[in-house]
Amino acid sequence: MDFNLSKEQLLIQRMARDFAEKYIEPVAEQIDRENKIPDDILEGLAELDLFGIPFPEEYGGAGGGYDGYVLAMEQIGRVSGGIAMTLSAHSLGLSAISVFGNEEQKQKYMVPGCKGKHIVSFAFTEPGTGSDPKQITTTAVKDGDHYIINGTKRFISNANWPGAIILFARDDESGKPSGFIIDKGCEGYSISEPWDKMGMHGGMLLDVYLKDVRVPAENLLAGPGMGYPILQLGISFGKVGVSSTALGGMLAAYEEGLKYAKEKMHRDKPISRFQSVQLKIADMAIKYEAARWLTYRLGYLANNVKDPRQFAKEAALTKTFVCETAFEVTRLAMDIHGSYGLMNDYKISRLYRDTIIGPQIEGVADMQKMIVAGLTLAD
Numbered sequence: 001m002d003f004n005l006s007k008e009q010l011l012i013q014r015m016a017r018d019f020a021e022k023y024i025e026p027v028a029e030q031i032d033r034e035n036k037i038p039d040d041i042l043e044g045l046a047e048l049d050l051f052g053i054p055f056p057e058e059y060g061g062a063g064g065g066y067d068g069y070v071l072a073m074e075q076i077g078r079v080s081g082g083i084a085m086t087l088s089a090h091s092l093g094l095s096a097i098s099v100f101g102n103e104e105q106k107q108k109y110m111v112p113g114c115k116g117k118h119i120v121s122f123a124f125t126e127p128g129t130g131s132d133p134k135q136i137t138t139t140a141v142k143d144g145d146h147y148i149i150n151g152t153k154r155f156i157s158n159a160n161w162p163g164a165i166i167l168f169a170r171d172d173e174s175g176k177p178s179g180f181i182i183d184k185g186c187e188g189y190s191i192s193e194p195w196d197k198m199g200m201h202g203g204m205l206l207d208v209y210l211k212d213v214r215v216p217a218e219n220l221l222a223g224p225g226m227g228y229p230i231l232q233l234g235i236s237f238g239k240v241g242v243s244s245t246a247l248g249g250m251l252a253a254y255e256e257g258l259k260y261a262k263e264k265m266h267r268d269k270p271i272s273r274f275q276s277v278q279l280k281i282a283d284m285a286i287k288y289e290a291a292r293w294l295t296y297r298l299g300y301l302a303n304n305v306k307d308p309r310q311f312a313k314e315a316a317l318t319k320t321f322v323c324e325t326a327f328e329v330t331r332l333a334m335d336i337h338g339s340y341g342l343m344n345d346y347k348i349s350r351l352y353r354d355t356i357i358g359p360q361i362e363g364v365a366d367m368q369k370m371i372v373a374g375l376t377l378a379d
């Protein structure tokens with residue numbers, strides 16, 4: 001067992017941290033205020049291969065593995081939850097193509113995605129369901145060598161950017177959900193205005209409308225009726241991104257709490273001398289350290305998934321712990337700030353709005369616990 005980061009891992013971590021501190025941090029408040037990621041930041045992320053960290057170089061990726069991905073995502077999430085959310089949803093879509101796509105699909109969709117020319121989406125949620133694939137209502141009807149797709153998808157990250165969307169629809173042949181790779185610029189694809197969500201600004205969330213979208217049968221991912229396995233494994237990879245995003249938010253909150261405790265004076269002495277504040281600092285340190293190693297471990301496990309069910313359990317338990325803990329740490333850091341933490345002038349209030357999101361996405365926390373319990377009992 002070796003807990004030291006390798007040279008390559010340290011390099012990825014430092015590169016992401018340098019870029020985040022030098023270029024993203026100065027505009028982080030602006031991104032939050034305007035709900036838009038500046039173009040030069042997206043270009044910078046692409047230049048550093050941050051759109052394709054875990055994926056093989058033959059498909060345009062950086063070859064950094066998911067262990068490198070978690071390290072980079074933590075650093076991006078530390079300065080901007082919205083940018084990390086964008087990269088996380090994008091990498092989830094690419095992971096699904098990477099595992100389930102054929103060679104042609106990988107070349108066609110992964111290369112521009114990994115290079116940051118496209119930003120990929122993954123669309124399961126509908127107005128009627130976010131947790132239950134059996135309730136999916138979007139339809140795919142076979143018409144010769146095409147499928148005709150109709151339906152509405154809700155809360156879809158990155159649906160406004162050009163690129164592929166991995167979209168789930170019930171196909172009329174198998175009667176089960178199937179996964180399709182669709183070009184977001186195609187005829188019949190349209191989007192709503194962005195949802196006005198409370199945090200992770202810059203990360204875009206839109207509804208997607210599909211009106212008689214004609215998709216070539218060759219764009220089916222892994223064959224008819226394979227939607228559920230794609231969803232299960234894809235979302236497990238998505239949880240790697242969501243966990244590391246939450247870890248970054250948690251680290252930022254921890255740092256803000258610590259900084260405030262050292263700076264805020266009472267009777268000419270910093271509030272860090274109060275035992276009640278020290279206990280909060282200790283709790284933040286303990287929680288961050290536990291979440292950090294759990295997240296890094298998930299990155300390591302994602303590099304070599306042998307049993308998708310076991311990986312689903314590891315991803316569900318990690319995501320639940322890390323996202324819930326991120327919110328707890330933010331809450332502790334807010335308490336250290338007293339009323340100042342409630343003011344939008346203070347960074348901690350943004351972190352609060354960002355970290356509250358994690359437990360609800362890539363499967364709500366209680367559903368994750370049911371996955372963990374179900375798979376543990378089945379062992």
Ligand SMILES: Cc1cc2nc3c(=O)[nH]c(=O)nc-3n(C[C@H](O)[C@H](O)[C@H](O)COP(=O)(O)OP(=O)(O)OC[C@H]3O[C@@H](n4cnc5c(N)ncnc54)[C@H](O)[C@@H]3O)c2cc1C
Pocket residue numbers: 085089121122123124125128129130131132154155156157158197200205357360361362363364365366367
């Ligand atoms: C920032 C953000 C980004 C997102 N990005 C995407 C995206 O890119 N693609 C995408 O497809 N979706 C995305 N979503 C949607 C998100 O994944 C879903 O909203 C989420 O999975 C929960 O679904 P729901 O809101 O419909 O809740 P529901 O499924 O309606 O759940 C509501 C409540 O009921 C409980 N519940 C539901 N079913 C059961 C059951 N069987 N047994 C016990 N309790 C149950 C849940 O635990 C929860 O407490 C995003 C959401 C956000 C906020």
